[in-house]
Amino acid sequence: MQTPVLRNGVVALLASASLLLSACSSGDGPAAGEEAPSPRSSPASAPASASPSADLPPAEGSVEVVKTLTDGLASPWGVAALPGGDLLVGSRDEATITRIDAESGGKTLLGSVPGVAPAGEGGLLGVAVAPTFGADHLVYAYFTTESDNRIARLQYDEKKPPGQQLGAPDTILRGIPKGSIHNGGRIAFGPDRMLYAGTGETGDTGLAQDKASPAGKILRMTPDGEPVHGNPEGDSLVYSYGHRNVQGLAWDSGKRLWASEFGQNTWDELNLIEPGKNYGWPDVEGKEGASGFVDPVAQWKTSEASPSGIAYAEGSIWMAGLRGERLWRIPLSGKADEPLAGPQAFLEGKYGRLRTVLAAGGDKLWLVTSNTDGRGTAKPGDDRILLLKVR
Numbered sequence: 001m002q003t004p005v006l007r008n009g010v011v012a013l014l015a016s017a018s019l020l021l022s023a024c025s026s027g028d029g030p031a032a033g034e035e036a037p038s039p040r041s042s043p044a045s046a047p048a049s050a051s052p053s054a055d056l057p058p059a060e061g062s063v064e065v066v067k068t069l070t071d072g073l074a075s076p077w078g079v080a081a082l083p084g085g086d087l088l089v090g091s092r093d094e095a096t097i098t099r100i101d102a103e104s105g106g107k108t109l110l111g112s113v114p115g116v117a118p119a120g121e122g123g124l125l126g127v128a129v130a131p132t133f134g135a136d137h138l139v140y141a142y143f144t145t146e147s148d149n150r151i152a153r154l155q156y157d158e159k160k161p162p163g164q165q166l167g168a169p170d171t172i173l174r175g176i177p178k179g180s181i182h183n184g185g186r187i188a189f190g191p192d193r194m195l196y197a198g199t200g201e202t203g204d205t206g207l208a209q210d211k212a213s214p215a216g217k218i219l220r221m222t223p224d225g226e227p228v229h230g231n232p233e234g235d236s237l238v239y240s241y242g243h244r245n246v247q248g249l250a251w252d253s254g255k256r257l258w259a260s261e262f263g264q265n266t267w268d269e270l271n272l273i274e275p276g277k278n279y280g281w282p283d284v285e286g287k288e289g290a291s292g293f294v295d296p297v298a299q300w301k302t303s304e305a306s307p308s309g310i311a312y313a314e315g316s317i318w319m320a321g322l323r324g325e326r327l328w329r330i331p332l333s334g335k336a337d338e339p340l341a342g343p344q345a346f347l348e349g350k351y352g353r354l355r356t357v358l359a360a361g362g363d364k365l366w367l368v369t370s371n372t373d374g375r376g377t378a379k380p381g382d383d384r385i386l387l388l389k390v391r
Contacts, residue, residue, distance in 0.1 A: 077355060186198040243281055
């Protein structure tokens with residue numbers, strides 16, 4: 001268990017021996033703008049100058065909705081794939097995790113995550129499956145409590161009765177600031193088998209530039225919640241900073257990390273993440289070319305995006321838009337500072353708000369709607385998971 005505290009300008013973390021680990025003015029709200037090296041020695045992600053190994057995608061793509069896998073989901077947010085392909089879906093407001101059969105769409109309730117306190121944009125947010133799941137059956141969750149945001153891991157035992165299949169949460173990181181808005185919440189294991197988390201600045205903009213705070217950051221940690229040797233600063237989890245509200249994380253074929261970010265009133269962003277770099281908030285929003293800050297690779301008006309989840313497939317980043325109610329395709333060129341072609345929009349307005357997109361192998365994606373979270377207009381069958389074929 002670890003608690004971020006202020007010490008000499010960095011996040012100092014106290015590790016225990018525990019085994020198991022807007023009113024947003026942009027897109028999440030209705031307002032104007034909504035066997036790897038050992039964990040301690042694992043290297044950082046590949047630098048942004050590394051080019052993806054796959055062939056370049058076409059400038060223009062396509063999206064086909066193959067089927068609706070399942071519907072009737074309540075406030076779905078985090079989604080993760082099990083080794084066999086079935087999905088785990090977390091409900092932000094009900095604090096439950098449900099298994100979805102990837103063929104039939106059948107649902108099995110695993111259980112509830114204790115300690116979740118849903119309110120505003122907080123609740124049960126990101127869900128991730130451990131890369132060692134076959135051996136330890138661990139599921140990770142990022143969630144809001146009465147006092148903070150935290151990350152915990154729970155053991156999943158499918159032999160137990162439905163609703164009782166989750167073990168007690170073992171907190172690996174606590175003390176991430178919480179707010180009614182901008183809680184971030186996306187978690188994912190990278191190619192280096194380390195755990196990454198996108199956090200928000202909770203509406204307190206100064207936290208994004210404060211490297212002693214885990215808010216407004218992308219964090220990188222071992223599966224036990226400890227700093228990774230090779231992180232930019234000593235014993236800090238901070239991997240990059242100057243973020244407003246990160247809700248999307250994905251790696252391309254070159255192992256480069258990408259993140260989506262809510263803007264305020266002007267520009268939403270897709271950023272290529274380099275360790276130790278400053279992404280500008282609150283001093284910069286969008287592409288300004290300001291010294292000391294990293295410009296986004298692509299940007300959108302907040303009415304057109306308000307991005308949440310992202311995924312990589314077929315040479316492109318695919319980005320789900322909440323307020324924008326569309327799926328964006330950004331074809332990658334292999335260059336650090338520009339896409340192959342301009343972003344292309346699909347499914348505009350057809351399924352309402354889009355929360356999470358997840359690679360399903362090859363040219364397939366899972367897409368999760370978000371119309372039952374109090375911000376959208378729910379239609380019969382909402383919320384749902386769609387299977388897409390993309391190019």
